Amino acid sequence: MGWMSISLDEARHVAKLARIELDGAELMSFQGKLNALLGHFEDIQHLDVAGVMPKPHAVSLSNVFADDVPGACLPREVTLALSAETKAGLHIVPTIIED
Amino acid sequence: MSLTQLNATELARSLRAREVSAREVVDAFLSRIESEDAHYKSFLTVDAEGARRDADAAQALLDNGKGGPLTGVPVALKDNISTNGLRTTCASKILDTYVPPFDAHVVERLHAAGCPVLGKTNLDEFAMGASCENSAYFPSRNPWDTDLVPGGSSGGSAAAVSAELAPLSLGSDTGGSIRQPASLCGIVGFKPTYGRVSRYGLVAFGSSLDQIGPMGRNVEDTALLAEAISGHDAMDSTSLPNAAISAAEVKQGTLKGKKFALPKELFADEIDAGVRECVELAIETLTREGAQFQEVSLPSIAYGVTTYYIIAPAEASSNLARFDGIRFGPRLEGEGHIGNVAETRGKLFGPEVKLRIMVGTYALSAGYYDAYYLRAQQVRALMAAEFEQSFQEFDAVLSPTSPVVAFPIGGLVDDPMQLKLIDFCTIPANMGGFPSISLPCGLSNDLPVGMLLTGPVMGDEKLLQTAYSVERGLGRDYRRPPIL
DSSP: OOTTOOOHHHHHHHHHHTTOOOOHHHHHHHHHHHHHHHHHGGGGGGSOOTTOOOOOSSSOOOOOOOOOOOOOOOOHHHHHTTOSOEETTEEOOOOOSOO | OOGGGSOHHHHHHHHHTTSSOHHHHHHHHHHHHHHHHHHHOOEEEEOHHHHHHHHHHHHHHHHTTOOOTTTTOOEEEETTBOBTTBOOOTTOGGGTTOOOSSOOHHHHHHHHHTOOEEEEEOOSGGGOOSSSTTOSSOOOOBTTBTTBOOOSSSHHHHHHHHTTSOSEEEEEESSSTTHHHHHHHTSEEEEOOTTSSOOTTBOOSSTTTOEEEEEESSHHHHHHHHHHHOSOOTTSTTOOTTOOOOOTTTTOOOSTTOEEEEEGGGGSTTSOHHHHHHHHHHHHHHHHTTOEEEEEOOGGGGGHHHHHHHHHHHHHHHHGGGOSSSSSSOOOOOSHHHHHHHHHHHHHSOHHHHHHHHHHHHHHSTTTTIIIIIHHHHHHHHHHHHHHHHHHHOSEEEEESSSSOOOBTTSSTTOHHHHHHTTTTTHHHHHHTOOEEEEEEEEETTEEEEEEEEOOTTOHHHHHHHHHHHHHHHTOOOOOOTTO
């Protein structure tokens, strides 16, 4: 098991951060799998990477600019057809600010 | 010989010569899918009506003398490529009902080229896997032996071409997902240089690694499809300025004097002995044809799998945050707003997707970012630099594509790390954005073995030319699965 092995509580916290509801058995299973992976990840901890610039992208590009020109929008009926719930031509979404 | 036995180049020639109509070609493939795909389960959605409509449009182009190199030749699309009005599931229950309101850039390009779209092919859920067993719907099967996996994640696209249900297909490749299934199904799979094919409309997995690419029965067919789908696209901010890939000179190369680097790390014990022998035998043949080979050491390759399994999940954990039950697909009820989101994601994502989101969330979380994500990006830089150094001296880096041939469905499910090691040879090309192609080079235990060629960024045309020369140098005609 890796040097940064995580506890069941930590696994629960990661699932919460990831917005994934897991039952007890699933959580146990994921804790084991996460720890197995973290154990494998230990190999790069011993590499000397001092002074190496990180490579965040495959092929680096500098800023990409586009003219600020309005384009066509998707028709309302097309976007409404994608919605889980609609009413009177509107998207119905859950309340996100609760009392 | 039936129409479905013809490769894309032959079909295109017959279409231009008016020996056959675009409708006849599309109907032949639709009919074969209808009667045969039950064996291979390569398609999630077949769009017969759309394909026939596309065929009529293609015929109009041909009749007006406006046809291109692939006009009328049908293509199957991996089901993580958005198609306007046609369900796009990513093989996930969370997108079970999603019908995109727009076409991916590659789909627009296929329409412009007159390539009818036959339907959408199966994959590992959100392209996370190497066997097509992580599909939320069903596993696809390898046409060489239907008890075996076709590889993944573009397993449906590979099986469809191998089983002659489509002459060409598109896949996407984040760590090997085009090249590895191509290898296991005995076809050609090409990952272009990152940025030469627009990712607009490809459902994002690991954005800095993902690339759409073509699959076909031979290098020429594959190059023609690369030409059709490549080009700059303002809708993808990582699209390169001179993105268009030309297939015009794909047949002009020679093996004489070509220099190939053989990284000893990719011929090591991780590679199955039968696979290694097969590739070494092919190298002997190519040496007799005038190619030169030299063993090199690219030590960072040993860290590729770790680097990939940090960077790709980290990017996925961010990309897949959009699947929250509000903007796409079904919504399940939980406790409060966050509860709704967590319930929807917990129930509708499959186990592998949930695991990778959790790995990525952990790797990016406060206190661990430097140890995992930042360090992985530094190792990525080392790996890319080692390959770039090789390209100063060699035309391409050559290795097996997959450490193993096709394996039984369910055979590696209990050994997830073994399954992850299958991307060992293919991952470096994604890390550096390099063009990379797998082509069949023989059989081991009567199953296809793929040879992987990787070249420098923007060296796609030269790499395709080299691959064509290698295909010719190996001197064998396309080998069909015995079941056909």
